[in-house]
Amino acid sequence: MMIYLDNAATTWPKPEQTVASIADCIRNNGANPGRGGHKMSLAAGRLIYNARELLAKLFNVDNPSRIIFTGNATESLNLVLKGILKPGNHVITSSMEHNAVARPLHFLKGQGVEVSEIECSPAGIMDPGDVEKAIRKNTTAIVVLHASNVNGVIMPVERLGEIAANHGIKFILDAAQTAGLLDIDVERLHLDALAFTGHKGLYGPQGTGGLFIREGLEVIPLLQGGTGSKSESLEQPPDLPDRFESGTPNTPGIAGLAEGVRVVTEKGLGEIRKHENMLLRRFLDGLEQLKQIQIYGPGNPMLQVPVVSINVKDQDSSEIAFILDKVFNIACRSGLHCSPQAHKTIGTLNQGAVRFSFSMYNTIEDVDKTLHALEGIIAEMP
Ligand SMILES: Cc1ncc(COP(=O)(O)O)c(C=O)c1O
Known part of the structure; x- marks a missing residue:
């Protein structure tokens, strides 16, 4: 073994409930959600909404529609970083980041976004004082991982959230390593965006992830396309989650993720x-x-x-x-x-x-x- x-x-392994619900979804609930008025489509839509509700509860998000589904944390981070940062903006990050943050920021640097990378100690520990010192007039966002995928070190996110809130800066968290393991409360941490993946600590399948976007944070969608809503208009719908969920979703994957979240929540x-x-x-x-x-x-x-x-x-x-x-x-x-x-x-x-x-x-x-x-x-x- x-x-x-x-x-x-x-x-x-994944929990048996995750595996069973993926199979059940494909076998019994395989219609496209939000695309038709028939019973199976409506049931698939409910399944997805139910997953949103479970995640909203986990992260203390009051409106489940503010959680959008993506393919993974990488997609969520690309979406929020490219969707809010413009040339001339300044962003602060750490020297412990995964390429899911480091590469989009490197790309954006090429487009005129200024990036400050705070050097962490050899143990990976970040001094929030260094972040405060790096703030400039044009600082738009702080983006860091919650815990390192290399040595596990936990970042001082409570303090970073306070610093961001005190300076009117957006705070974006990469919770790929911590969702389902550490308590993440978007209000307590003053989070403007929270990127998570479904296939690690939430015990869902690969190909699932998501992003919480706080009301008022203007994010330009990466994709435009069919949402099953407002089909008469060529404009991407303004309302969440449709604004960021173009194309047929991964309903079986989301069904599996919902069960993973349920298992984690029930266990505590x-x-x-x-x-x-x-x-x-x-x-x-x-x-x-x-x-x-x-x-x-x-x-x-x-x-x-x-x-x-x-x-x-x-x-x-x-x-x-x-x-x-x-x-x-x-x-x-x-x-x-x-x-x-x-x-x-x-x-x-x-x-x-x-x-x-x-x-x-x-x-x-x-x-x-x-x-x-x-x-x-x-x-x-x-
Ligand atoms: C800290 C961190 N951020 C982002 C990611 C990317 O997650 P995904 O592969 O689900 O996009 C990972 C995955 O290992 C990670 O550990």
Whole structure:
């Protein structure tokens, strides 16, 4: 049986309810939502609305229509960044970002948007004071990830939200690694936009994600097209969610996501975090006993999500991941994790790192077997 520790990429396994509801949707509810007046179309529409309501409740969004569905967090981030930033605007970000933020910002830089990247410490920790110092007259937005997909470090989002609110700046959060794990309240965090993905901590299928857009935030849609509403007009409808949901939606995927959210909500974020923190503590303690291992990040479950990057001496990270997979049947991820800036920050741009990430389905046995495997690899090394 494989030990799957690549949950920061996508969680696996998915809950049985997720799998069953995707099959049920295709089998019994396969019409296009919002496109017809017949019973099956209306039922598909209800299914999607129900998913919106569950997500709205999770993120404390009062109007579920302010949550739009996308294919993933990358699409959500592209939509909001390209939809609000104009040449001459200034945006503040961190040196720990995933390419889902870093690449759209690099593209926008080419269009005349100014970008300040706040350098985080070698553990990935951001000083909110540096953000405050970087604010200019033309600063439009702060965009950061909630927690790093490289070393799990949690960003000081409460403070960043206050800074943004005090300066009248938009606050955009990339919650790809935290939705379904950390408490995200769009009001408490003063969020103007929240990008999330459905296939990680929300235990939905790949190809699902979404974006909360606060009322009053003017976002230009990336796409125009059929929405099933106001079809007589060539203008894209002004109302959410239709304004940003052109084309046939991924109804089966959204059905699966809704069940994932239901499972997470019923279990409780606190319970999930407690379990994953226990595994994380055990893993970190075990790693510390292994002399040849370098651990990156805060090394403290209170300051990070259950994502741990390490290196074994100066061994190539992909070599270690290959042995873990081939010899020990342990799935992890090596290399740069789509985050070269973050690896530069923690000092692993050349070597990459071996990343282990837990889900609510991992066990103490998974942790112990992985530590044992690493011990074996070290013992065999020259
Ligand atoms: C921090 C972070 N942001 C964005 C993304 C992109 O998510 P998706 O692949 O679902 O678009 C990821 C995925 O690994 C991530 O870890």
